[in-house]
Amino acid sequence: MINEFRSGIRIPGMKIGGGWRRFLFLLPVMIFLPYLLSVLELHKFSTTVDRPRKSGKKPDHLVLGPAAGYGLQNRLHCQGTKALNKTQHAAPQSLNAGENVAFVTVFTIYNSSEKNIEKSSSDLVTIGNTSYTKLERSMAILESFIDFIQVTMPSSNVIILTDPDSNLNINKERVTAYPIQGEYSRDRLMLQRIRSYIAFLTARLEEHNEHVQEQMNHYIFTDSDIAVVDDLGQLFDQYSSFHLALTFRNNKDQPLNSGFIAVWGTAEGLQRAKEFLEEVLEAYTTRYMKASRMLGDQLALAWVVRSHPSFKTHRFSKPVAFIEEINGASILFLPCALYNWTPPEGAGQFHGMPLDVKVVHFKGSRKRLMLEARNFFRSSLNMDDMLCLVLGSGRTKYDF
Structure with missing residues (x-):
């Protein structure tokens, strides 16, 4: 109940x-x-x-979008790959008599056994009419780096700091491989790059002190994935009172980019640059080894500069060159927008490309675009139109 x-x-x-x-x-x-x-x-x-199936195959050609910066003053304006205005390039080779610029880069070969392995379709990337393996792509990027220098600065030498085991064979005039013993593994390459720079500067300083050189060489240390699109000789003519130059951007955590370092070719310039990089190396090895594969060098650069008591970090917020004394070295800070410009990605694309850009840096996966740009320039022989190709390329369209 x-x-x-x-x-x-x-x-x-x-x-x-x-x-x-x-x-x-x-x-x-x-x-x-x-x-x-x-x-x-x-x-x-x-x-x-x-749901679309993932094929894993990336685009094998460029698809151009609207060129960023249209309507902004002092920016390159394009219609497709045709430049509507002209870049403001300096007169060729504006250095004083008896002076020259040499470019220095660090490059090594991984998996050199690939030379003896038959190409497999899964490993190939086709750019234009050419298919590349990973090794061939790396070499093509290095050759593109050299080609752009020889177009814009034909009297400049290119020096490749490399692992003695790499056996680099570059059959180009004014190009020299300079072996330096060290640790060139992928996890230590950025660290080794600074060590190689220091070793090279030490050797140049010793040669400078032993005998008087007939010609003074200024040095520009760069990544091998850059295109020099203007004569950089004017840098040493326009700014005559610095020991080394760094490029900066308005970035709170990583304001300095290590992909471009210019060094004045006098004994004092070589010495001051060597001492400064030794400070960077010490900061790298004691503070930033956890970032040894990537970014450690840039973090160390920023720490050395910011730790100087008189340095004012707010100067990085405006793209205007300035000179500061850092631990005895007179350092010229150059805006990345001109001397280390990177093809658009994200919000930065809306600013476009400055008309007086000097260096284009094809960071990361942009290296395919670097090869596309070189091929386009070879066919057009027009630097402004080539820059329109770079400016109008979307990121997903040039990933390796």
């Missing part, structure tokens, strides 16, 4: 108590089971039919 009274209803053939409670528990499942099965079936259908 008590159970009948509490439930208010009795179903014939069903035991009172546990059975009734199980029925109430299963009732929602019975109601919603058809809907659940429908949802699962729909999900299965969408995963097998509607």
Whole structure:
């Protein structure tokens, strides 16, 4: 009687108590089971039919978009790959008599055994009419780096600091491989780069002190994935009172980029640059080894500069060159917008490309674009149109 009274209803053939409670528990499942099965079936259908399958194949050609910066003053304006205005390039080779500029980069070869391995379709990337393996791509990027220098600064030498085991064979005039013993693994390459720079400067300083040189060489240390699109000789003509130059951007955590370092070719310039890089190396090895594969060098650069008591970090907020004394070295700070410009990615693309850009840096996956740009320039022989190709290329269109 008590159970009948509490439930208010009795179903014939069903035991009172546990059975009734199980029925109430299963009732929602019975109601919603058809809907659940429908949802699962729909999900299965969408995963097998509607959802696109990932092929893993990346685009093998460029698709141009609108060129960033249209309508802004002092920016390159383009219609497709045709420049509507002209870049403001300096007169060729504006150095004083007896002076020259040499470019120095660090480059090594990984997996050199690939030379003897037959090309496989999964390893190939086609750019234009040429297919590249990973090793061939690396060499093509280095050759592109050299080609752009030889177009814009034909009297400049290119020096490649490399692992003695790399066996680099570059058959180009005014190009020299300079072996330096060290640790060139991928995890230590950025660290080794600074050590190689220091070793090179030490050797040049010793040569400078031993005998008088007929010609003074200024040095520009760069990554090998840059294109020099203007004569940088004017840098040493326009700014005559610095020991080394660094490029900066308005970035709170990484304001300095190590992909471009210029050094004045006098004994004092070589000495001050060597001492400064030794400070950077010490900061790198004591503070930023966890970032040894990437960014450690840039973090160390920023720490050495910012730790100087008189330095004002707010000067990085405006793209205007300035000179500061840092631990005895006169350092020229140059805006990345001109001397280390990177093809657009994200919000930065809306600023476009300055008309007086000097160096284009094809960081990361932009290296495909570097090869596309070189091929385009070879066919057009027009630097401004080539820069329009670079400016109008979207990131996903040039990933390796």
